[in-house]
Amino acid sequence: MLSIPLWNRVVIWALVAFGLLFAMPNAFYSRVEGHNDAVKAIEAQASTPELEAARGAWPDWLPATIVNLGLDLRGGAHLLAEVQVSDVYADRMDGLWPEVRDALRDERATVGTIRRMPSAPDALRVRISQPEGMDAALRAVRDLARPVTTLTGVGSADIEVASDGDEVVVRLSEAEKLATDSRTVQQSLEIIRRRVDEVGTREPNIQRQAEDRILIQVPGIGSAAELKELIGTTARLTFHPVVSRTEDPDQEPGLRNVLYPSMEDQGVYYILEQTAVVSGEDLTDAQPAFDQNGRPSVTFRFNPSGGRQFGTYTSENVGSPFAIVLDGEVISAPVIQEPILGGSGQITGNFTVEESTQLAILLRAGALPAELTFLEERTIGPELGADSIAAGKVASIVAFTAVLVFMGLSYGLFGIFANVALLLNVGLIFGLLSAIGATLTLPGIAGIVLTIGMAVDANVLVFERIREELKTAKGPARAIELGYEKALSAILDANITTFITASILFMLGSGPVRGFAITLGLGILTSVFTAIYVTRLMIVMWLERRRPRTITV
Known part of the structure; x- marks a missing residue:
């Protein structure tokens, strides 16, 4: 007998209600965004009547998480920076000099007086007055070597020490240079992220590209020049x-x-x-x-x-x-x-208040370890972002309307149940995106549009199985029960394989690819939930209320 326990029904409707509750702030995007900005500003500085008014525009007891809009939807700045990793070598040599000097001073009786000589940025040259003590000088400096702390540099020392006439020459080893390059780029990336986060921008995309490049995309910022001014200062x-x-x-x-x-x-x-x-x-x-x-x-x-x-x-x-x-x-x-x-x-x-605040931000974030060279810069205006949102809305509405009409004409009342579930499905997708703080991009909208088309697949499989069971003269309840049982394996197989694909795209992709994978993956989860549980619950409640002798799918 087709039946769903009361506690299952409560859980299903509670999950739907919570999902729609978290999705609701997106229907009042500007108001909620102003509320969130006001809350952050009040926490960071003194309250003002304008901030209190913006904060009061949305109740504090309601969820205030909204889907962040990506660079292509909000507009903002795009930069591709190259880290000049060779700049760090000179600093390393300069920092090593006091240790080398102290080590050679301990051997003064053998090496005589010492003097640092001009050299290339990646080398340290020290002249000793008694060249016959060169072996002792080399041993003393080599004792300063440390093992390279990377997997690729296992067994290597961080410095190479050699003699050139009466001079001790110290250089970084190749393994240490590779490790230094990697650390420099990673440190630059983290400092850029902290600097961008300090000024309160929303969901920046900051990631490493190739060996020594960093991609920086910040939605909502005025121009690429403004972004360069923020992150390009060494401080x-x-x-x-x-x-x-x-x-x-x-x-x-x-x-x-x-x-x-x-x-x-x-x-x-x-x-x-x-x-x-x-x-x-x-x-x-x-x-x-x-x-x-x-x-x-x-x-x-x-x-x-x-x-x-x-x-x-x-x-x-x-x-x-x-x-x-x-x-x-x-x-x-x-x-x-x-x-x-x-x-x-x-x-x-001679600071102004703004200059002292900016200096404090830069110092808190830390100094960039090396100079950045900007290879590519681009500003995406808010108008272009608005056009992208409008195009995404049109695509979603067209896909939504086509699916609703097809399901209504093909399956009648059961198609209407599927359409209601589809509406709830889209609401749940936005609820999940808001809850996890995801960023919606144009490819993400494409993922939602694809989900809309795929969302009814499970219902189509179920309804077709119910049709086949009705042809064997089974009653409505038994036909619906068998339809769900026999279609379940096909539904899970199709959606699990698609979800695996979305997971691979998320793990191996970046930027727009990840945006598409997130909405596609979440859409699969909500689609399976609404098809297997929500649509079935609506059909059961209808059967219990109407108790029809026959049904037509």
């Missing part, structure tokens, strides 16, 4: 000992020194030691603030390692100037009045 903060101050931009800074302009005083330049005492990589936090005179500033805090280095240097150099450098410009060069042991400080300068 490298370093703290250097001051050698002297000058007004001559062409003055030779001397060996292992650099000449940087002052950000505060036009025409003033500082000669600094090239090796930084501590860098922004040791920062754990940075926030906009105001100094004791009410001027915009940025407060910062170091991690324990950076705090110790900062505290040690300031303790040993009270009374000496100390330069705070951002991207090759001296923000300020205050005199150390007393040891700074708390691991925190404040950057002051």
Whole structure:
């Protein structure tokens, strides 16, 4: 006998109700979007009447998750950046110099005096005054080598040490270069993602392409130039000992020194030691603030390692100037009045409130480890996105109407049940997309349109089986029960194979392909649910109410 227990009915209708509840905010997209933006703004800053009004446009007790629109639907900016990984080699060599210097100083009796010599960016050359001690120098420097921490570099050291006359030459090994390149691109990708997330953009698509390229797609941003300004700034903060101050931009800074302009005083330049005492990589936090005179500033805090280095240097150099450098410009060069042991400080300068806020964002996100070269940039206007949405709506309505008419004409009342289930199916798809925070793209709309066409397949299989059972003179209830039983295996086979295909597309694809795979996969799940459970429940409820002696499918 065809029957469905009460608890099954409650569960089925509850799932449908929850799905439609989560889909409902998408029918009031602008209002809910304004509400969500206002909530974030109120949490980040003080409340204003305008923000409170936008927040009150949607009840807090209702779901407020909506389907995010992708770049092709909302408009936005598209960039393809290449990471200049070779820039990192020079920094690695510069950071290695203090260790090499200390190691050779321990062998001073054998190697004599040491001096760093000019070299290529990816090499470190150190001259020793007693070439007969070269073997001892090479052993001392080779002891600094560390194993490469990658699967492809197992058994390799990170540096190669050789002699060239009276000079010790240190270079990164090929295995370490490959590992460094990979780390540099991955670090750049994560920093770009943090910078984009800091300004509250919705669902950016940031992913690695090839060996040294990063694809950046950010919906809702004004232009590619605006996006470049946000992510293209290196924001490298370093703290250097001051050698002297000058007004001559062409003055030779001397060996292992650099000449940087002052950000505060036009025409003033500082000669600094090239090796930084501590860098922004040791920062754990940075926030906009105001100094004791009410001027915009940025407060910062170091991690324990950076705090110790900062505290040690300031303790040993009270009374000496100390330069705070951002991207090759001296923000300020205050005199150390007393040891700074708390691991925190404040950057002051000629900032506006907006500049101090932006600087804090960049410092929190971290410094890009290498320069980015933008190979491709494109701005997609909101008008084009609106046209894409309109085209998607037309395609969906046409497909929807054609399926509804076909099912109604082909199966009569049972076709109407299938049509109601189809309407619920589309609502459930949007409910799931909203619940998981998925991004809808134009290929995603294509996936929904395809789902609409496929959604009635299961019902068609069931209805055709019911027709065959009715021809054997079985009663309506028994024919419907057998129809569902015998069609179930075919329904599962067809949908499982399609779902596997969608899963493969999601795992191996990227961007638009993933958008299509997500909507297709979710559509398959909701289609099977509505065909096997929802449509069947509606038919059972109709049978219990009408109790027909015969039925026509």
